[in-house]
Amino acid sequence: MIRLGLTGSIGMGKSTVAKLFAEEGVPVFDADAAVHRLQGPGGAVVGRIEARFPGTTDPRGVDREKLGAAVLGDDAAMKALEAIVHPAVGAERARFLRDHADAPLVLFDIPLLFETGGDRAVDKVAVVSAAPHVQRARTLERPGMTPEKFDAILARQTPDAEKRARADFVIPTDVPLEETRAAVRAVIACLSRPTGR
Structure with missing residues (x-):
């Protein structure tokens, strides 16, 4: 089995690319979806x-807006949150691997792959990338997003240029969808060769 990590900064189109891999029959572990289930x-x-951030949950689970306000820009609070969430996501990831033990290729869709050291747990890394103005425009279209919030999130993420430099594959998303799909298929074809290289 080859474990491919998929990452990319906010607004780069990572969810779209993960869906393209799934459409090609590759099992996808979505770290964000796991977090949503856990929360x-x-x-x-x-x-x-x-218990750690009083008033940030209700009967529907975690209120992401309240939790975001409690941790954004506060490194100690963010570390405390990560110490709660990351081990639980790790358990979900282990279950996914057991469920797909016979798959030749699996994809781990992990937004903070480099930031959390998750790149050490995969065999190859694909980075989703787009021009900065495309990234900004996409992100600011999201409900509740502000330029200040976007800048704060971006500040916590490894810069796109560094991600691309560390990647085994770069998948562009500021091109027509069929070009992005062709790039996804090229990655799968490359990793499906007998050597996986």
Whole structure:
């Protein structure tokens, strides 16, 4: 099995690229979706988050806006949150690997792959990238997003140029969708060769 890590900064089109891999039959582990499950109604980390960050949860689980306000820009608070969430996501990832043990290629869609050292747990890394003005425009279209919030999130992420330099593959998303799909297929073809290189 080859474990391919997929990452990219906010607004780069990573979710779209992960869907393209899934459409090609590659099992995809979505770290964000795992976090949403863990933080949703009855989620495994809701109680611990409420204990550490009082008032950030309700019967629907974690209120992401309140939790974001509690941790954004506060390194100690962010580390405390990560210490709660990351081990739980790791357990979900282990279950995914057991469920897909026979797959020749699996994809780990992990937004903070480099930032969390997750690149050491995969065999290859694909980075999703777009021009800065495209990234900014996409991100600012999201509900509740502001230029200040975008800048704060970007400041916590490894710069795109560094991600591209560290990647085994770069998948462009500021091109027509079919070009992005062709890049995804090229990565799969490359990793499907007998040597995986």
